[in-house]
Structure formats: C-alpha cells, structure tokens
Amino acid sequence: xxxxxxxxxxxxxxxxxxxxxxxxxxxxxxxxxxxxxxxxxxxxxxxxxxxxxxxxxxxxxxxxxxxxxxxxxxxxxxxxxxxxxxxxxxxxxxxxxxxxxxxxxxxxxxxxxxxxxxxxxxxxxxxxxxxxxxxxxxxxxxxxxxxxxxxxxxxxxxxxxxxxxxxxxxxxxxxxxxxxxxxxxxxxxxxxxxxxxxxxxxxxxxxxxxxxxxx
Ligand code: C5P
Numbered sequence: 001x002x003x004x005x006x007x008x009x010x011x012x013x014x015x016x017x018x019x020x021x022x023x024x025x026x027x028x029x030x031x032x033x034x035x036x037x038x039x040x041x042x043x044x045x046x047x048x049x050x051x052x053x054x055x056x057x058x059x060x061x062x063x064x065x066x067x068x069x070x071x072x073x074x075x076x077x078x079x080x081x082x083x084x085x086x087x088x089x090x091x092x093x094x095x096x097x098x099x100x101x102x103x104x105x106x107x108x109x110x111x112x113x114x115x116x117x118x119x120x121x122x123x124x125x126x127x128x129x130x131x132x133x134x135x136x137x138x139x140x141x142x143x144x145x146x147x148x149x150x151x152x153x154x155x156x157x158x159x160x161x162x163x164x165x166x167x168x169x170x171x172x173x174x175x176x177x178x179x180x181x182x183x184x185x186x187x188x189x190x191x192x193x194x195x196x197x198x199x200x201x202x203x204x205x206x207x208x209x210x211x212x213x214x215x
Contacts (some may be wrong), residue, residue: 001028001115002132003211004124009172011138012195012203016031017120019200020207028112031068031121031128034104037064037073037083038094043086049093054112061212064107085158092165092172098181105182123182125190134189136207144196145169175188 003026005017014030021028038059047054065072070079075076082089094100108128112119119128125135138146153160173197186192191210195203 001134002112002129002189003117003134003214004132004182004190005120005130005136005138005207006060006122006125006186006190007138007167008145008176010143010149012148012200013120013138016055016200016203016207017118019204020106020211021118023204023208023210024116026116026118026141027067029108029117029119030110031104031119031124032066032091033066033071033079033082034107035100036087036091037071037078038062038100038104039091040073040078040087042081042093043078049090051098052097054199055094055097056103058059058095059094059103066111080156082205083156085153085160088168095180095182096175098203101182105172122135122176122184126185127182130187131148134211135187136142136189136210137186138195138203138207140195142166142169142173148194 003020005013006012006111012031017030018028038055041058041062042049042055043060047058062076070077071082073079105128108119109115112129125132125137143166146162146169149165149169150160150162173184193206196205
C-alpha cells in the first residue's frame, strides 16, 4: 500500500508522516530530504547554481539512503545539516532542476517497489504515485506554519525572526506551486487535513483513521 502525504512547507508533514509510518508498520520516505541532500552536495562542491548539469551529475552519483532513522548521504549522517537555513536557502536549485527531479523520482519509485510506504513531499500523490491507494494533503495557515518553523529551528539552536521566516515561506510556497515539473498540488482524490489548532497527536490519530478507511 502507498500512502502519499503532500502539502506546503512547515505543515508538519515530516514528523507526522514518520510517526504515521511507525504506527502502521510501513516504511517512510521523506522526499524533501532528498532535494535537501542534493542541495548540500551542491554547496559542498561549490557548484555554479546557474549550471543545471553540474547538479544533475552530483545527484546521479550520490547515494542517498533514507531507509533508517537518519539521512545518509554517501554514508555520512546529514540529518541535521540538511535542515539548516544555509541548506534550505539553496534547496530550490535542486527542486527546480528537471534533471535532478527525474533522478530523484526514479529513486522514489524504486524505494516503493514491493514495500508498504508512507511517502511525503509535494508531488507524491500527483506525479510520483498517481495510483496510490491513499492520498492526504496536509496543510495549515501560513502564520501557523511559520510559527512551527521558528520553534523547530529554535529547538535546534538557530534563532530566526518570525517575519523573515514567514516571508521565506511565502516565497517557497509560490515557487513550489509554480514549478513546471512536480509542482505542489492537491491531487483530485486527496483528502485535505487542515491542522491549525491541532496537536501532533490529534493529527496522527486523524491520519490513522483516514488510512484505515482506504485499506
Ligand atoms: O519538505 P521539505 O521542506 O523538507 O522540502 C524541501 C524542499 O524540497 C521544498 O521547498 C520543496 O521545494 C522541495 N521538494 C520538492 N518535491 C518534493 C519534496 C520537496 O520539490 N517531493
């Protein structure tokens, strides 16, 4: 069974999706982590961001292992580093790169082969797994999402201004929705869950009920 969870930045998808996968006994695929990992490679290699091919080459040769609790990039645990502001700021170069997307979508489909999975991202229910048995669109108001992001970063020791995060988030939303390939889009057959005012536990229980109905 494939459960897709799509939605905008900061909707709390990553932590909830992982908990949902654990609760169901399914594998978990965090596709945002893949785009972040490719962006980190680009930073480290000091690529010319305007040269699309350099990043495609890096994505092609990288081994991104998401099968455990941590994100391994060529064997190194980069779980923390890919979530820093420094990496977030350049992840759009990976996400907007058609060749990188082709590489990563192929890896996502291979990962899902013969596994029950919860997969989380922007284009999972629309483009990557259009025949998924259960599709969820998880969202929250822009202010609520920005507040959560500020708190997340603070918990990791990064102090950031709310207004700045809100601005960055609006820009990312627009870019995510306007991308030619793999844009953020609610699939026609996805169930929308608006999480404003809900605790993580409430959201988890809601999603478990939705998946049970799909089974
Ligand atoms: O979900 P997360 O914020 O970690 O994703 C990082 C970036 O990767 C997003 O801003 C989005 O542009 C991109 N992304 C994507 N397609 C996906 C998942 C994430 O383009 N399936």
